[in-house]
Amino acid sequence: xxxxxxxxxxxxxxxxxxxxxxxxxxxxxxxxxxxxxxxxxxxxxxxxxxxxxxxxxxxxxxxxxxxxxxxxxxxxxxxxxxxxxxxxxxxxxxxxxxxxxxxxxxxxxxxxxxxxxxxxxxxxxxxxxxxxxxxxxxxxxxxxxxxxxxxxxxxxxxxxxx
Amino acid sequence: xxxxxxxxxxxxxxxxxxxxxxxxxxxxxxxxxxxxxxxxxxxxxxxxxxxxxxxxxxxxxxxxxxxxxxxxxxxxxxxxxxxxxxxxxxxxxxxxxxxxxxxxxxxxxxxxxxxxxxxxxxxxxxxxxxxxxxxxxxxxxxxxxxxxxxxxxxxxxxxxxxxxxxxxxxxxxxxxxx
Numbered sequence: 001x002x003x004x005x006x007x008x009x010x011x012x013x014x015x016x017x018x019x020x021x022x023x024x025x026x027x028x029x030x031x032x033x034x035x036x037x038x039x040x041x042x043x044x045x046x047x048x049x050x051x052x053x054x055x056x057x058x059x060x061x062x063x064x065x066x067x068x069x070x071x072x073x074x075x076x077x078x079x080x081x082x083x084x085x086x087x088x089x090x091x092x093x094x095x096x097x098x099x100x101x102x103x104x105x106x107x108x109x110x111x112x113x114x115x116x117x118x119x120x121x122x123x124x125x126x127x128x129x130x131x132x133x134x135x136x137x138x139x140x141x142x143x144x145x146x147x148x149x150x151x152x153x154x155x156x157x158x159x160x161x162x
Numbered sequence: 163x164x165x166x167x168x169x170x171x172x173x174x175x176x177x178x179x180x181x182x183x184x185x186x187x188x189x190x191x192x193x194x195x196x197x198x199x200x201x202x203x204x205x206x207x208x209x210x211x212x213x214x215x216x217x218x219x220x221x222x223x224x225x226x227x228x229x230x231x232x233x234x235x236x237x238x239x240x241x242x243x244x245x246x247x248x249x250x251x252x253x254x255x256x257x258x259x260x261x262x263x264x265x266x267x268x269x270x271x272x273x274x275x276x277x278x279x280x281x282x283x284x285x286x287x288x289x290x291x292x293x294x295x296x297x298x299x300x301x302x303x304x305x306x307x308x309x310x311x312x313x314x315x316x317x318x319x320x321x322x323x324x325x326x327x328x329x330x331x332x333x334x335x336x337x338x339x340x
Contacts, residue, residue, distance in 0.1 A: 027182020038193035040264075042339060045198055052193070083189045089182075106191055109307070116191045138191060148261060148307035152192035160184035 028089035028127075030134075030159050036116075038140050039063075039080035049144055056082050056121040056137030083136035087122075087159050091129040094162035097122055099136070099155075106153030114151050115141045134159075197261040197308050199269075201337050202300070203254050205233045207285075209319055210248035214326070215241050221321045226288075227253050227314035230295035235316060253290065257300045257312040258337045266296060266311050272336045273315065279329035282322030287333045290314035 038052050051066040061082050087095060103115040116138040124132040134157060209223050222240040237244065237251035260269060277285040290313050298310040315333060 028185050030185040030187040032187045032189045035189050036191040038191070040194040040196050042196045042198055042261075083191070085187055085189070089185075104191060106193070108195070114193070118191075136189070140191075140193060142195075146195045148195045148197040148305060150192065150194050152190050154188045154190050156186050156188050158184055158186040 025090035025093060025161075026088075028087070028093070028095060028159055028161055030157065031086045031088070032083070033086050033133075034081060034084040036083035036118075036136055036138060036155075037078065037081050038138075039078070041142070043142065043146060045145055050142040052140040052142065054080060054082060054137040054140070056119050056135040058121060058123055058133070058135060061121075061135065061137050085134040085136070085157055085159075087124075087127055087132040087134060089127050089161070092126050094126050095132075095159050096162055097134055098158040098160070103141075104153050104155045106151045108151035109147050109149035112143075112147045112149070112151070114143065114146070116153070116155075117141075118155060120157070194263065196264060196339070197259070197305065199337055199339065200259040200301070201256060201335070203256045203335070204300070205252055205254035205314075207254055207287075207315070207317055207333060208235075208249050208252040210237070210251055211245040212239060212242040212248075213245055214321075215243060217324045217326075220323055222318065224318045225251055225253055225316045227290040227293045227316050230293040230313070233314075235314075253314045253316045254333070255312050255314050256335050256337070257298050257310060259298075259301050259304065259308055259310040260337070260339070262307055262309045264339055265309075266294070268340050270338050270340050271313075272338075274334050277317075277331045277333055279319075279331040280325070280327070282325040283319070283329050285317050285319045285331060285333070287315055287317040287335075289335070290316055 038054060053066055054063045055061045063080050099118050099120055103117045105113050106116055107113055118136055118138045120134055120136045122134045212223055214221050219241045221242045224238045225235040228234055228236055233252040235251040235253040271289055273287045273289055279285060294311055294313045296311045298312040301310050315335060
């Protein structure tokens with residue numbers, strides 16, 4: 001800490017100076033680059049409950065049905081992929097990631113729903129000058145005899161400077 | 163600007179976050195559940211009774227579908243004659259129920275290359291994919307996510323020389339998502 005000095009002049013008043021500093025940094029930004037897509041699944045009607053575990057990882061990840069062998073991913077359809085978010089802001093600034101700690105609900109035809117438990121992967125704890133990515137995978141719980149159709153639901157990811 | 167001035171007076175060190183200290187983005191998680199394929203058949207591949215003309219030569223009988231809604235087939239014979247009391251030649255139909263989002267174009271249909279009915283008696287099935295009918299009604303009311311189509315299957319039967327008798331077999335057809 002700098003110590004201010006009194007001016008020697010009059011004696012009836014004193015003046016001192018102190019340093020002032022400010023550090024203005026860029027706002028942190030988060031942009032969705034890709035959805036979380038579990039793919040097109042043909043479910044064996046006799047399979048009972050099923051989970052699709054899609055592990056988030058840097059640019060890849062893994063995907064497997066549990067129990068194995070009771071679902072088929074159509075090769076003609078778009079391949080599955082994890083969600084990806086791009087983090088921007090002040091280079092080298094530390095940041096934290098917050099995800100829903102509870103399963104999110106995705107809605108399908110009629111009143112059918114499924115649950116997704118999310119997981120994420122981010123190799124950076126500080127914002128990379130080239131940009132940092134957050135990958136989001138999940139575990140999809142498929143009920144017995146799900147009704148065919150498209151199921152979708154939103155989830156939020158929040159980043160904050162530390 | 164006011165916030166900055168206050169910071170200078172206080173002579174402190176501060177990083178200004180204001181509303182920019184955090185950011186939130188939303189993404190959908192989604193999946194497409196596809197109806198399983200159901201395939202059923204009706205009708206039979208009826209070659210009928212054929213009198214062999216020359217026992218020293220093979221007999222070849224070919225059944226071809228005639229349209230997309232009839233079992234009646236065209237029959238051509240090499241080295242044989244149809245017996246007048248013979249059953250009319252017919253071909254079976256296969257009915258597939260599948261997911262509408264995938265569509266007929268997203269299916270692959272295959273059959274056994276050769277069905278061996280007995281030693282020296284072989285059948286080569288031929289998918290009648292030129293006679294596909296979309297909107298097959300043999301199934302119960304379809305789920306809105308489904309549609310159905312059917313098609314006949316013909317074939318060519320070849321019997322080696324001097325092979326006589328009644329023979330039966332099964333023609334297997336598989337419909338799968340690509």
